[in-house]
Amino acid sequence: MRDLIKILFNLHNFQLIELEFGDLYISNDDRKYYWLVVEQSDLSKVIELQDEWFEKCKEHIVTKEFDKNTSLLVLANNDKNEIQKKEILSIEEDPFQFKKYVLLFTSHILKQLLEQTENGNPEKILELIVNESVFNEYKNNYLEPTWRHLLYNLAHKLPFIKINVEVNQTLENLFEEAEKTLVEKGLLEYSAFIEKQHEKDMFSNLDSLDIDELIELLDNKTENGN
Incomplete structure (x- = not known):
């Protein structure tokens, strides 16, 4: 899933900084905004770790816009079917550090999507969406x-x-x-x-x-x- 997300960010001309815990993307717009993408299936750790992630990202970004214009995308594999909706809501509604999104997936459904999109062809993805x-x-x-x-x-x-x-x-x-x-x-x-x-x-x-x-x-x- 991380590779598929990287394809989509590349398509939209984001600059990538690879970190040990995730990928930090920077927009090329005049008004900069940022995305941190992490793989974390144990959602109970996201709120606990977000302060550390935020501070480590700031080591690479020196603009004031980062504090207000940064989103976090959590990629959560749910092959074991253990993740509950309330866990996702508790993260996405948390107001601190990042605006947060959780993307839930299973390996089986991800494989199906890759098959339908010619192994993650970004143009095919956009074509199917519309x-x-x-x-x-x-x-x-x-x-x-x-x-x-x-x-x-x-x-x-x-x-x-x-x-x-x-x-x-x-x-x-x-x-x-x-x-x-x-x-x-x-x-x-x-x-x-x-x-x-x-x-x-x-x-x-x-x-x-x-x-x-x-x-x-x-x-x-x-x-x-x-």
Whole structure:
């Protein structure tokens, strides 16, 4: 995954500084911004280590912009299926040092994505992101973990990747609106439930449901012991 991320940053003309714990990328824009990419599947260590990472990065960057314009992308392999949604949220909502993103993946799905993108061809990646049929298949099977899911997670976590407005808005709705509502309603545990079920009969009409109807449907499902 780290190599695939490097390809995408190279495509967007970032300068790379390789560090012992990750890769530090510097934009070539007039208004500089920075990304630190680390591989860390034990998410419990991210908050603990972020101060150390931040200070070591500053040894290579002397501009004031670094303190306010730096993002952290955590690449988390979930082959063991142990990472919970609440762990990701606790990191991404933490306000200190970096603006943080967690990209979850499995080795199997990463392999599928590489096969679909000609081993990480950056032009092929961008082509698939804006491909209407690929996006519709992803949207219609949103709960099924596939290479499409990882593809659009990449587009969502790396906002400098340019995609059309309609796709971007739908991604925002899928990733953010439902998640925020679950948190506000104290229903975060249902997120794990959703990810494990993948029941097509239950979610076949997902596009026609608003978020409250979806939550009600989940309530009925879990109360019945399913």
